Amino acid sequence: MNQLFDRRAFFNTLTGAVTFAGVGAHCSTVQSGTASDRYQEPTRQIPIAGRFDVVVCGGGPAGVSAAIAAARSGASVKLIELHGCLGGVWTSGMLSYVIDAEKPGFNTELVTKLEAMEATTYDQRKPKVSKKNYVYDIEAMKFLLEELCQKEKIQIQLHTRIVGAYKNDAGRLETVVTESKSGREAWQADVFIDATGDGDLGSLAGCEWEFGRDKDCPCQPMSLMGVITATPDVLADFANTASTKNKDRLFKEMAKAGYEPTYAKPTLWHMGGATAAVMFNHEYSVKPYDAVAVTEATIRARRELFLMCKSLRNLGGGWSETRLVTTAEQIGIRDGRRIKGRYFVTVDDLIKGARHEDAICRATFSVDVHAATRDSNRKAAYSGHGYKAVPYDIPLRALIAKDVDGLLMAGRCISGDFFAHASYRVTGNAVAMGEAAGVTAAISAKKKQLPQQLEFALINKELNRIRKNASVSTNHS
Numbered sequence: 266m267n268q269l270f271d272r273r274a275f276f277n278t279l280t281g282a283v284t285f286a287g288v289g290a291h292c293s294t295v296q297s298g299t300a301s302d303r304y305q306e307p308t309r310q311i312p313i314a315g316r317f318d319v320v321v322c323g324g325g326p327a328g329v330s331a332a333i334a335a336a337r338s339g340a341s342v343k344l345i346e347l348h349g350c351l352g353g354v355w356t357s358g359m360l361s362y363v364i365d366a367e368k369p370g371f372n373t374e375l376v377t378k379l380e381a382m383e384a385t386t387y388d389q390r391k392p393k394v395s396k397k398n399y400v401y402d403i404e405a406m407k408f409l410l411e412e413l414c415q416k417e418k419i420q421i422q423l424h425t426r427i428v429g430a431y432k433n434d435a436g437r438l439e440t441v442v443t444e445s446k447s448g449r450e451a452w453q454a455d456v457f458i459d460a461t462g463d464g465d466l467g468s469l470a471g472c473e474w475e476f477g478r479d480k481d482c483p484c485q486p487m488s489l490m491g492v493i494t495a496t497p498d499v500l501a502d503f504a505n506t507a508s509t510k511n512k513d514r515l516f517k518e519m520a521k522a523g524y525e526p527t528y529a530k531p532t533l534w535h536m537g538g539a540t541a542a543v544m545f546n547h548e549y550s551v552k553p554y555d556a557v558a559v560t561e562a563t564i565r566a567r568r569e570l571f572l573m574c575k576s577l578r579n580l581g582g583g584w585s586e587t588r589l590v591t592t593a594e595q596i597g598i599r600d601g602r603r604i605k606g607r608y609f610v611t612v613d614d615l616i617k618g619a620r621h622e623d624a625i626c627r628a629t630f631s632v633d634v635h636a637a638t639r640d641s642n643r644k645a646a647y648s649g650h651g652y653k654a655v656p657y658d659i660p661l662r663a664l665i666a667k668d669v670d671g672l673l674m675a676g677r678c679i680s681g682d683f684f685a686h687a688s689y690r691v692t693g694n695a696v697a698m699g700e701a702a703g704v705t706a707a708i709s710a711k712k713k714q715l716p717q718q719l720e721f722a723l724i725n726k727e728l729n730r731i732r733k734n735a736s737v738s739t740n741h742s
């Protein structure tokens with residue numbers, strides 16, 4: 266019998282989900298209800314559309330980096346992405362600013378190639394000195410990521426959502442199911458990587474997970490990014506990724522225009538030419554796995570950005586030509602599910618600067634918790650809550666799922682607590698984690714061993730090899 270339709274495997278998956286429904290609202294994947302408000306979906310056969318060494322779910326900073334690393338380590342790779350472009354928060358989220366990226370490997374390759382395309386400006390704090398934090402051109406990022414993935418012969422599939430995950434009798438993830446215009450399809454692999462940001466795959470597979478600060482929100486707010494046209498005057502006065510003074514002046518300017526933004530430290534990044542990316546908005550207490558709440562937040566946020574730009578334009582002067590050119594396809598989600606792994610990164614690790622024998626990423630960014638309510642935002646739009654992080658290691662174990670075999674995580678959905686996540690979530694770290702997950706998955710598939718059974722020395726050697734090659738590779742096609 267085809268294992269996809271193995272009834273026991275199917276019930277195993279269900280059982281996993283039901284178990285977590287009892288743990289608290291933050292772990293619930295199954296809603297309770299009476300027979301009259303439940304619909305029994307009929308079973309049906311669906312095609313197994315492909316089999317790969319590695320299937321990467323989610324094509325954001327972590328997913329793209331994982332797919333490229335796995336391919337460069339010799340694996341056949343399928344990369345499945347929900348939106349119409351690769352890049353996640355970098356592109357469909359229109360972030361425009363990379364933090365904590367001064368690391369060897371794909372981080373260095375990316376900034377070098379963006380620079381060669383004249384598609385990056387450095388953090389104004391340290392002009393032309395550091396590649397740690399930089400502003401990039403969003404369309405150039407889309408182009409570059411697609412080029413790089415195609416060069417590595419990664420089978421990319423956009424416009425496709427992961428909707429199911431099925432394990433075999435031994436608890437090993439064997440099949441993911443997607444929905445797209447091609448219908449419902451199954452994909453099989455030796456190893457899967459959850460790079461969905463929100464931990465969709467881990468949750469569907471029945472892993473334990475956490476969300477927010479406690480069992481429920483308070484959680485970090487969401488922000489819808491946008492791009493505006495900006496005159497040299499506006500850029501000179503307000504564009505600075507790090508200057509609190511500029512953000513405060515912009516806040517006052519908005520008040521003068523008759524509009525108090527929901528985010529008390531409005532930020533403007535100069536993307537090049539007469540364009541700037543903007544973060545003016547906060548949406549509070551929204552859970553990323555509540556589609557209605559995310560929809561309402563997106564519509565509220567888009568309205569705010571549109572009306573804000575109109576109000577600024579009415580100020581005249583440097584603002585007289587301001588237009589909201591576009592808003593992001595995807596509202597920016599800071600907090601998502603954190604899938605439990607074989608190690609749990611804690612805020613204590615950050616404070617003491619933890620070191621691990623299986624370190625795969627050295628994170629240096631501070632604890633950055635955006636306010637949980639509009640009122641607290643007025644007092645402190647973001648804060649470190651008194652925690653001072655010193656450079657710390659993320660171990661590979663935090664990327665290996667605890668409850669399900671054959672599953673790795675990369676990016677913001679790895680295993681850690683609320684305050685640790687508030688530091689390691691930035692994209693320079695997501696890239697480094699993706700690289701490690703990709704290499705581990707490729708070796709695991711080749712050796713026919715589970716990720717946790719592999720010798721770390723072997724993974725480290727291959728990780729260093731591909732990081733060295735990536736760091737020196739500066740040609741872009």
Ligand SMILES: Cc1cc2nc3c(=O)[nH]c(=O)nc-3n(C[C@H](O)[C@H](O)[C@H](O)COP(=O)(O)OP(=O)(O)OC[C@H]3O[C@@H](n4cnc5c(N)ncnc54)[C@H](O)[C@@H]3O)c2cc1C
Pocket residue numbers: 322323324325326327328345346347348351352353354355357360362363364365425426427428460461462463465487488489596597598599675676677678690691692693695
């Ligand atoms: C408003 C905001 C501002 C931020 N500011 C910065 C900053 O200035 N600099 C910085 O470096 N970081 C910043 N961060 C943090 C950082 O953006 C994220 O933590 C980062 O995106 C993590 O990368 P990721 O690949 O894990 O997730 P994501 O970028 O979220 O990528 C996940 C990908 O998976 C896809 N996906 C999701 N679910 C599914 C599914 N079911 N099926 C298929 N595909 C799916 C998504 O479409 C997306 O492409 C910010 C975040 C937000 C929200």
